[in-house]
Amino acid sequence: MHITKILTSWYSDNKRDLPWRNTKNPYFIWLSEIILQQTQVKQGLPYYEAFVKQYPTIFQLAEAHEEQVLKLWQGLGYYSRARNLHATAKFIVDELNGEFPQNYNGLLQLKGVGDYTASAIASICYGEPTAVVDGNVYRVLARYYGIYTPINSTQGKKEFKALAQEIIDRKNPADFNQAIMEFGATQCKPNNPNCTICPLQKKCYAYHKDEIKSLPQKIKASKPVKRHLNYIVYVSNNNETILEKRKGKGIWENLYQFPLIESEKELSYQELKNKLSNNYEDIHLFNDQVIVHKLSHQHLYTRFWIVRVNSLHKDGISVSEIDEYATPVLIKNFIDAFKF
Numbered sequence: 267m268h269i270t271k272i273l274t275s276w277y278s279d280n281k282r283d284l285p286w287r288n289t290k291n292p293y294f295i296w297l298s299e300i301i302l303q304q305t306q307v308k309q310g311l312p313y314y315e316a317f318v319k320q321y322p323t324i325f326q327l328a329e330a331h332e333e334q335v336l337k338l339w340q341g342l343g344y345y346s347r348a349r350n351l352h353a354t355a356k357f358i359v360d361e362l363n364g365e366f367p368q369n370y371n372g373l374l375q376l377k378g379v380g381d382y383t384a385s386a387i388a389s390i391c392y393g394e395p396t397a398v399v400d401g402n403v404y405r406v407l408a409r410y411y412g413i414y415t416p417i418n419s420t421q422g423k424k425e426f427k428a429l430a431q432e433i434i435d436r437k438n439p440a441d442f443n444q445a446i447m448e449f450g451a452t453q454c455k456p457n458n459p460n461c462t463i464c465p466l467q468k469k470c471y472a473y474h475k476d477e478i479k480s481l482p483q484k485i486k487a488s489k490p491v492k493r494h495l496n497y498i499v500y501v502s503n504n505n506e507t508i509l510e511k512r513k514g515k516g517i518w519e520n521l522y523q524f525p526l527i528e529s530e531k532e533l534s535y536q537e538l539k540n541k542l543s544n545n546y547e548d549i550h551l552f553n554d555q556v557i558v559h560k561l562s563h564q565h566l567y568t569r570f571w572i573v574r575v576n577s578l579h580k581d582g583i584s585v586s587e588i589d590e591y592a593t594p595v596l597i598k599n600f601i602d603a604f605k606f
Contacts, residue, residue: 269410270433270442272465277445280452282307285314287444292366292391293324299383300351304344307451313342327352328359336521336592343561343595345518350378370396381427389439397430398443399423402450408482409454412471416485490560495568496533497524497597498542499552501606502575506582509591517561522591524570532556538571548574552604559596570600 281287284307286298297317301310316338321327327335332352339348354377358364367373369392373384381399388394397403404417407429415422435442453464461473472478500508509522527533527541539549552570559566585606593601 268433269466269469270435273445273449274435274438274441276453276465277441277448281444281448282452284311285318290391290440292387294318295387295390296366296379296383297351299386300347300378301342303347303383305342310342313339324355324364325359327355332520333592337590340592340598341595345521345594347378349520353377354379366391368392370394386443389443393439395434395436395439397427397434397439398447399427399430400447400450402447402454403430404450404482405456406446406450406454406466409472409478410466410470412475412477412481414481414483417482418484487563490563490565492565492567494529494532495566496527496529496538497568497570497600498527498573499524499570499600499604500573500575500578500582501585502578502582504577505585505606506578507585507588507606508578508582509588509593517564518594520592521597522593523597532567532569542573546573546575548572552600557596566596568596570604572604 284298286294289295298310298314301314301317305313317327320338321330330352332349335348335352336345339345342348357377358366366387367375370384370388373379373387374381376384379387385396385398388396389398401417404426407413407426408417411429413425413429415425417423417426430446453459454466459478461467461470461478464470464473467473472481500506508525510525512518512521512523527538529537533541535549535551542549550572552572553568557568557570559568588601588606
């Protein structure tokens with residue numbers, strides 16, 4: 267039996283019952299695919315359900331303020347996804363009368379929608395035979411066919427896309443695309459896949475050559491940049507603090523944080539004091555052990571300094587309102603631990 271039939275047959279017997287599999291509404295499919303970029307189903311499912319509840323239509327999502335969308339997204343990371351999600355919702359409502367483009371090429375024009383997401387929506391909602399290629403698909407194809415081309419190379423992306431396009435079920439692209447992704451997620455897993463019950467075992471190159479751990483191949487990423495972050499947590503006598511909105515195109519754009527002093531190395535108590543004005547009553551370090559927050563290309567070595575002051579200027583906010591602001595998970599974890 268050909269790999270295409272094996273996968274679609276396996277999918278019919280083994281697919282998980284997930285809410286976005288019970289609809290062809292492009293809004294729900296798009297929403298699920300954006301959430302599941304860089305995110306596993308287990309983590310993404312509660313966010314999907316929260317978004318559907320809060321914004322049951324694309325019109326309601328478009329009407330929301332960006333800060334509300336970022337707040338609901340809080341904890342998922344890669345916040346550009348949320349900003350693009352909101353911007354695209356507004357574009358579809360304002361420019362396309364709330365209607366999604368109904369083909370792959372049209373979907374590609376939407377902000378935050380690349381080859382994978384456009385292929386998923388086009389195949390699931392409109393039956394267009396355009397193949398999805400994500401991390402799960404790379405893994406299945408690399409192992410089954412014995413492909414050593416790095417999946418994060420330009421050549422690799424072209425090669426795997428062409429192969430996936432070659433084997434797609436043209437009569438039922440929706441089920442095939444979901445089948446190969448589901449197979450990679452639950453059967454042909456990155457670590458310790460259960461090859462003894464795998465329906466592709468008979469012709470799987472990696473299984474017979476003992477190359478399961480070697481495939482797929484990737485070009486090694488450059489070493490993460492190390493940054494030292496010192497957050498200044500002001501607390502006034504009337505229980506106010508300061509949050510600032512991050513500007514620019516760096517990490518966590520438009521999220522809120524405490525005033526930040528970034529340094530080239532870890533600052534001593536005296537070095538930190540020298541960078542502040544003298545109108546404080548007390549300074550102490552909240553975390554004796556530096557908190558290392560790892561992002562894909564950066565490692566953030568973080569310390570939170572508690573600065574007690576008599577009063578704050580007009581930008582101070584009540585600590586009782588702090589949970590209303592969308593913050594990076596690093597800041598949210600501190601807020602939960604400090605308890606103000």
